Amino acid sequence: MIRLQITDYPGVKSGSRPNIKIARRDRLQMRIFTLFSVFCSLFSVCYAQPLSSTELINNAKQLDGKIITYKGEVIGEVMKRADFAWVNVNDGINAVGIWIPFSLAREITYTGSYKAKGDIIEVSGVFHRACPEHGGDLDIHAQTLRKIDSGRFTRERLxxxxxxxxxxxxxxxxxxxxxxxxxxx
Incomplete structure (x- = not known):
């Protein structure tokens, strides 16, 4: 007759039978930890990386109709059109027109010009390579707006x-x- 000896199990003395309650408790703790880890990773917030204007222009066909994130400085004027507004956002390379609900556009306080640096914003919305609603222009129909940095007036120094x-x-x-x-x- 062969007798098994458990020596490496925590809480069990050498040569004795393992406690079933301890083994069940350890398995239950491991399952709870695994479930907690899975739920934390599933419900964690993951922000998309903003696309550049160059990426939007070069990959316009693949991105058409998809929800994208775009970040840049507001330039020009906020042009109100009924319940919406046109906002031009420049990422340092090119500017893209953003069609945004006017309620979101009210968060914009400074627009870039020769006398001011515009607010830095990040918008998420549907990208259109050739928007049928706006005469075939490349634009983004924004759904959310997040102000990253506030603009300011600048003085021209000689x-x-x-x-x-x-x-x-x-x-x-x-x-x-x-x-x-x-x-x-």
């Missing part, structure tokens, strides 16, 4: 080096003009 160069060149031009007047006489 570059002192450029100012000095301009004054020196103006002086040289004046001297050349006077010399040409004397040489003609």
């Amino acid at each position: 570059n002192p080096a450029k100012r000095n160069q301009a004054l020196i060149l103006l002086g040289v031009l004046f001297l050349v003009w006077i010399l040409t007047l004397f040489l003609r006489k």
